[in-house]
Amino acid sequence: MAELVSPEGIDRILADAKASGTPLDGPDGILNQMSKAVIERALGAEMHEHLGYAKHDAAGRGTGNSRNGYSAKTVTTNTGKVQIEVPRDRTGGFEPRIVKKHQRRLGQIDDMILSLYAKGMTTRDIKDHLLEVYGAEASHELISNVTDVVHDEIKTWQNRPLDQVYVIAYIDALVVKIRTNGVVINRPAYIVTGVDVDGFKHVLGVWIGPTEGESKAHWLAVLTEVKNRGVEDVLIVCCDGLTGLPDAIRTVWPKAEVQTCVIHLIRNSMKYVSYSDRKKVAAALKPIYTAVNAEAAEIALEHLRKEWGTKYPGMLAAWDRAWEDFTPFLKYPKEIRKVVYTTNAIESLNFQLRKIMKNRGHFTTEDAAMKLLYLGIRHVTGRYIDGDGHVRAKGERGTGTYGWKAALNHFAVLFGDRLVL
Structure with a gap:
């Protein structure tokens, strides 16, 4: 890339600043003066x-x-803050582009506010950060206005067309504290992530559950919405035992195979294990979900029970409760099993969203919670909605799945023409 300013020119600027005692940054610093000069020169060129x-x-x-x-x-x-002079014309028809009328922020200040908000910082935290680092006063209303611009983007994202077929769909839930009828209560936020035929993972949508709990009718409405957005079929749906969900899945996608999420099962059972034993217990669990068939898995479970059952009965109880819904997983070849339970990207997303929610405490409205969830997803995945309503990605297309090609061949054999390539 060609240099816009020669090294000699930069040396002269720095020498003049040193001679006059002008600091590099700050309100009266050389960087602000250069910003002022460049902006005013650009405004003059526009005039x-x-x-x-x-x-x-x-x-x-x-x-x-x-x-x-x-x-x-x-x-x-x-x-930081820069005082500039904007040229005027006698007829009042001049409309500057670099600094539009009524515009008070340049560069990526708005993007910065959105990024800080998406990381879980409160409005007060963002206000203090902008004042400390940039000397910029940002009111509560300003920050709210900047973050509120994503409401239309959320609607577009939540209603965007989806692929015809997803090979795997994961349904996970996290707890969001929302003030409802004057009382702060825990509400479930369900995140549906789909793996497309190329092995890339996409968040299909987020739904905040009702206060009265889940039901088949609730899940039927959510999944029907997903189907109406273009999803005609899902080969495997991985989820926990949410009330009414398996029946709703089979109603919307009759051929879908409902599978207890192995990652969730492992994670839930490990909650009962002390930190000092986690590596050993994790090693003892592996022969269960990598067993060649259900019989071998049951033998491995009994070994686990003998070794750790007395110390961690809660962990064994978790596996016993889920056993009937877990064993269908064992009929898949190892190539498919690997991509079904290798969901690091999904686990990473959910972990970061839980961290963001925890940092913010509770929300005054459901819309406020949805706004932060969406901004968090946008920040973590790098995907956003452009002005034309299309999903764009910053950098890479998305997160792929290791070993996908090998698994895809087995999916093609097992599911035949349902796998639309």
Whole structure:
């Protein structure tokens, strides 16, 4: 990339700053002065383009419009507050592009507010951060207005068209504290993640559950919404034993295989294990979910029971309760099993969202909770909705699945023409 400013030019600027005692950063620093100079130079070029002639050029005589002084304005940039002079024309028709009328923030300040909010920082935290680092005053209303712009984006994202077939879908839940009818209560937020035929993972949507708990009718409405967005079939749906969910899945996608999520089962059972024993217990669990068949898995479970059952009965009880829904997993070849329970990206997303929710405490409304959940997903996955309503990704297309091609061949054999490539 070509240098926009020569090293010699930079040396002269730094030497002048040193000679005059001007600091590098801060309100009166050289960076702010350079920002001011560049912005004002750009505004002057825009005015030149608007009028069609340069300042003091005789060609402007008799054109009916001319320069008419300046208006003082303070804008916030990534280097801090900058006081600039915005040129005016006599007819009032000049519409600057680099600093639009009524615009008070430049660069990526809005993106920064959204990023800090998505990481779980409160409005007060963001306000203090902007004041400390950039010397910028940001009111509660400003931060709310910046973050509220995603409401329309959320609607577009939550209603966007989806693929015709997802090979695997994971349904997970996290707890969100929302003030409801004057009382802060725990509400479930369900995240549905789909793995497409290329092995890439996508968050299909988020639904905050009702206060009265789940039911078949509730899940039927959610999954029907997903189907109406284009999902005609899901080969395997991994979930926990949520009330009414398995029946709703089979109603919406009759051929889908409902499978207890192995990752959830392992995670839930490990809650009963002390930190000092976790590595040993995890090693003892592996022969269960990697067994060649249900009989071998049952033998491994009995070994686990003999070794750890007395010390951790709660862990064994978790496996006993889920056993009937777990064993269908063992009919899959190892290539499919591996991609079904290798869900690091999904676990990472859910972990980070739980951390964000915990940092924020409770929410005053369901919309406020949804806003943070969406911004958190957007931040973690790098996907966002552009102005045309299309899903875009910053950088890579998405998170792939290791060993996907080998698994895809087995999916093709087991599920035949249901796998639409």
